[in-house]
Amino acid sequence: MTLKDRIALRLKALFAGVALSKKSVEAVAEKLAKGLTDESTDEDIDGKLNERNELFSFEDQKKHDDYLAGKAAKEASDKAAADKSAAEKAASEGKVDIPEDAPAWLKPLLEAQAATTKALTDQIAAIQTEKVGNTRREQFIQSMKGTSADYQTRELKKFDRMAFEKDEDFTEFLEETKDDHASAIQDDANENLGVDRPVGGAGGNTKKVVVATDTELDAVMENL
Known part of the structure; x- marks a missing residue:
């Protein structure tokens, strides 16, 4: 097991009530690994995690993760709705967008x-x-x-x-x-x-x- 994997496991064990996103967990492990070694004990890892929690709590990190996830979901939903509306309008007007790499027989x-x-x-x-x-x-x-x-x-x-x-x-x-x-x-x-x-x-x-x-x-x- 790599050091980063151990940090991720200790994070989930020490702050079990905080479900961070995968991206945030990887970022925390990446940063804390720089101050630890493969010989570091669980106590050493826990100490670094607690220090990180004092600087920027994992609770606040979770709120930030939720905000980013909600924002991304809304942007994706808005884009899908806009694409659908544009496609319906193009179809109603008899227009169609042909991909540049589409074969010649597909256009007609x-x-x-x-x-x-x-x-x-x-x-x-x-x-x-x-x-x-x-x-x-x-x-x-x-x-x-x-x-x-x-x-x-x-x-x-x-x-x-x-x-x-x-x-x-x-x-x-x-x-x-x-x-x-x-x-x-x-x-x-x-x-x-x-x-x-x-x-x-x-x-x-x-x-x-x-x-x-x-x-x-x-x-x-x-x-x-």
Whole structure:
């Protein structure tokens, strides 16, 4: 057994509660070996270890080791995340990094794979966009329940030319158009489904008032 191995063993025995990193143990053994010889006893080694502990405790050394280990782990994790993000971005854009030492036959295969990935990504994005658009259109149609077919056709033409960046924008639009739908329902009732009656009796005001039916009023309330 070498002197450094003996120092490492005595370190673990004397300070059993302190688990230093392998690198730190080797560094301590390397430094203390310079003041000892192969003939040094365990007591000699323990004395040097205690002196070292007085200068910079092995407890503090352990804390420093833990800090360095945590820092290295975080840097590795951040690098892996950055590499993954860059690879995903390159794939979505149809780009691919070819190693300089890669064989010539590999480049077209990697480029074809990247192109396929981009095509699939674009297709999925288009499907998702279309799905969201259809869902919003259906909600808008539902919000116009009770209005005339002409009104709905006219409003849908306007709606199809609109674009909503966020769900909040669409929700706000639905709220803002509720009163318009209710007014349209009441206007239709006044024009087509109301009952005329004179106001003010004989010789009074001849202006006519149209009364909406219960069904029409229910339709209005559903949209409020």
